[in-house]
Amino acid sequence: MPAVPETSTLTDGFHLVVEALKLNDLDTIYGVVGIPVTDLARLAQASGIRYIGLRHESAAGHAAAITGYLTQKPGICLTVSAPGFLNGMVALANATTNGFPMIQISGSSNRATVDLQQGEYEELDQMNAAKPFAKAAYRIERPEDIGIGVARAIRAAVSGRPGGVYLDLPGAILGAALDAEAGAKSLVRVVDAAPRQLPAPEAITRALDLLATAKRPLIILGKGAAYAQADDDIRTFVERTRIPFLPMSMAKGLLPDNHSQSVAAARHIALAKADVVMLIGARLNWLLGHGASPQWSATARFIQLDVLPTEIDSNRAIAAPVVGDIASAIAQLLSALKPGQIRPSPEWVDELGAQKAKNAKHMEANLAAPHANPLGFYSALGAIKKVLADKPDVYLVNEGANTLDITRNVIDMHAPRRRLDCGTWGVMGVGLGFAIAAAVTSGKPVVAIEGDSAFGFSGMEIETVCRYSLPVVIIVFNNGGIYRGDDVNLGGGSDPAPTALMKDAHYEKLIEAFGGDGYYAADPQSLRNALGEALASGRPSLINCAIDPKLGTESGHIGNLNPHSEVHAPVH
Numbered sequence: 132m133p134a135v136p137e138t139s140t141l142t143d144g145f146h147l148v149v150e151a152l153k154l155n156d157l158d159t160i161y162g163v164v165g166i167p168v169t170d171l172a173r174l175a176q177a178s179g180i181r182y183i184g185l186r187h188e189s190a191a192g193h194a195a196a197i198t199g200y201l202t203q204k205p206g207i208c209l210t211v212s213a214p215g216f217l218n219g220m221v222a223l224a225n226a227t228t229n230g231f232p233m234i235q236i237s238g239s240s241n242r243a244t245v246d247l248q249q250g251e252y253e254e255l256d257q258m259n260a261a262k263p264f265a266k267a268a269y270r271i272e273r274p275e276d277i278g279i280g281v282a283r284a285i286r287a288a289v290s291g292r293p294g295g296v297y298l299d300l301p302g303a304i305l306g307a308a309l310d311a312e313a314g315a316k317s318l319v320r321v322v323d324a325a326p327r328q329l330p331a332p333e334a335i336t337r338a339l340d341l342l343a344t345a346k347r348p349l350i351i352l353g354k355g356a357a358y359a360q361a362d363d364d365i366r367t368f369v370e371r372t373r374i375p376f377l378p379m380s381m382a383k384g385l386l387p388d389n390h391s392q393s394v395a396a397a398r399h400i401a402l403a404k405a406d407v408v409m410l411i412g413a414r415l416n417w418l419l420g421h422g423a424s425p426q427w428s429a430t431a432r433f434i435q436l437d438v439l440p441t442e443i444d445s446n447r448a449i450a451a452p453v454v455g456d457i458a459s460a461i462a463q464l465l466s467a468l469k470p471g472q473i474r475p476s477p478e479w480v481d482e483l484g485a486q487k488a489k490n491a492k493h494m495e496a497n498l499a500a501p502h503a504n505p506l507g508f509y510s511a512l513g514a515i516k517k518v519l520a521d522k523p524d525v526y527l528v529n530e531g532a533n534t535l536d537i538t539r540n541v542i543d544m545h546a547p548r549r550r551l552d553c554g555t556w557g558v559m560g561v562g563l564g565f566a567i568a569a570a571v572t573s574g575k576p577v578v579a580i581e582g583d584s585a586f587g588f589s590g591m592e593i594e595t596v597c598r599y600s601l602p603v604v605i606i607v608f609n610n611g612g613i614y615r616g617d618d619v620n621l622g623g624g625s626d627p628a629p630t631a632l633m634k635d636a637h638y639e640k641l642i643e644a645f646g647g648d649g650y651y652a653a654d655p656q657s658l659r660n661a662l663g664e665a666l667a668s669g670r671p672s673l674i675n676c677a678i679d680p681k682l683g684t685e686s687g688h689i690g691n692l693n694p695h696s697e698v699h700a701p702v703h
């Protein structure tokens with residue numbers, strides 16, 4: 132424990148950091164301890180902060196980031212100097228890219244020797260290394276600055292477009308003593324960390340006027356809309372205007388997927404034919420074809436609700452920008468909306484409805500696919516869908532390629548912010564960190580549907596799931612590889628192909644090593660039984676799902692992004 136005795140009138144950096152977090156209602160830390168932050172975690176735990184120790188900083192960072200997404204308060208990740216710090220950087224960068232508020236607090240080594248590159252223990256100029264990956268990066272150099280430093284980090288993480296903040300704490304500052312009264316006075320409780328940002332009235336009128344001219348309007352809901360927690364107003368706006376809507380992946384469930392106005396099942400023509408598109412917390416990035424033709428109509432006009440002014444016109448001209456926070460913007464749109472002012476044309480509604488019905492039939496046929504033993508992606512997901520249908524509160528974590536894309540299309544979401552996935556960056560390794568944080572933050576059951584490759588990136592965290600007895604069920608879609616499991620070595624040698632993984636691997640045995648429940652499923656009924664049982668037990672569980680190795684396609688639904696070799700014919 133810190134050297135300062137409890138009776139002293141002194142305090143120190145360790146105590147001040149813990150007090151600063153508590154003062155700002157930050158009640159959970161995810162991390163991996165070691166020099167110089169071990170006592171920080173001990174002290175936090177002793178003071179009533181929940182400390183969740185993970186096995187890798189990347190998972191701890193992803194856990195913190197998704198906590199931020201779910202709660203609108205920055206998730207906290209604690210790392211040790213240099214290597215531990217760097218292990219957290221993927222998660223910090225991912226948080227920044229996705230707009231998740233988090234703070235990575237890292238211990239660092241002696242500044243004087245680090246800066247002169249004299250071969251310090253775990254030597255690295257961490258703050259400068261973090262800058263390109265963070266929304267903001269700060270270093271605290273004096274114990275009396277801890278209060279203001281933590282306040283700055285909190286505000287940077289959650290205001291405007293949220294993101295990842297790096298906060299550097301040299302070991303010497305943690306251990307430095309300070310008069311207790313001066314220390315207490317130096318702490319800052321942040322007032323209104325994410326102030327409302329109201330759009331201008333003329334922006335609201337412009338947007339409604341443009342929508343009123345539309346015959347084929349479309350609303351796209353993105354994860355910014357889900358983050359904003361303006362669920363009721365968003366639903367009211369969609370229902371009053373009767374505009375068809377399309378949820379981006381993590382916005383699924385903001386309005387239920389079975390809502391009559393959802394056109395997720397007619398996505399292709401909805402994008403291609405819409406004449407006025409309203410983006411609510413969704414960027415026109417690669418996930419939306421940069422807003423360009425042929426995916427979109429060249430003459431479509433766009434309305435965009437976003438908190439970040441420079442997001443507007445980033446890919447395509449935006450006719451009606453509504454810059455502000457989504458909760459304020461939607462409330463203003465609702466109060467300015469006149470009854471009957473906006474209506475999609477009946478032809479548009481009918482056309483989308485017909486396409487939906489056609490695609491729904493196709494989906495049903497897929498789900499009843501004959502792949503029974505081993506399972507196909509669709510027959511497995513058909514079984515899972517049945518179990519989850521009456522459990523809207525279950526959090527669904529999802530990563531992989533085919534496993535990601537097909538799950539997104541098959542598994543309906545019925546409540547906001549329940550689907551957590553690889554997001555904007557397509558990053559593998561979020562799975563177990565997200566699952567742990569969703570369970571810790573909500574106390575609700577979590578199902579993580581993981582490709583066998585994706586699972587490997589954070590697989591050791593099953594020990595964490597078991598250590599904290601979390602109600603997490605991991606389903607490994609084991610098709611024996613990255614994308615598929617039947618690739619061959621083009622050189623003819625005995626080494627496996629680059630995409631191959633062990634197809635007969637018994638992942639379920641891994642969790643048994645830590646006292647969790649392992650299941651193996653090779654047909655829909657046994658998968659359904661296993662998931663039902665695992666969820667009912669509330670125990671840490673892993674279901675190894677035998678998927679036919681021949682079934683995946685290269686890169687799932689984004690194979691078009693692969694450059695192709697001019698020399699060898701593509702394998703598939």
Ligand code: ADP
Nearest residue numbers: 292353354355359379412413414437438456457
């Ligand atoms: P998706 O991947 O679901 O399309 P993106 O992450 O691309 O979503 O876009 C989310 C957008 O929402 C970002 O541009 C971000 O600035 C914006 N955003 C996030 N939170 C808010 C908020 N509270 N109010 C307004 N805009 C927000």
Ligand code: TPW
Nearest residue numbers: 531532533534559582583584585612613614
């Ligand atoms: C951090 C590249 C994209 S998808 C994927 C990899 C390795 C795994 C796909 O196989 P999986 O799913 O999970 O078995 P399936 O159903 O198609 O077989 N490293 C990082 N991120 C990414 N995106 C990759 C590598 C990749």
Ligand code: MG
Nearest residue numbers: 582583612614
């Ligand atoms: Mg796989």
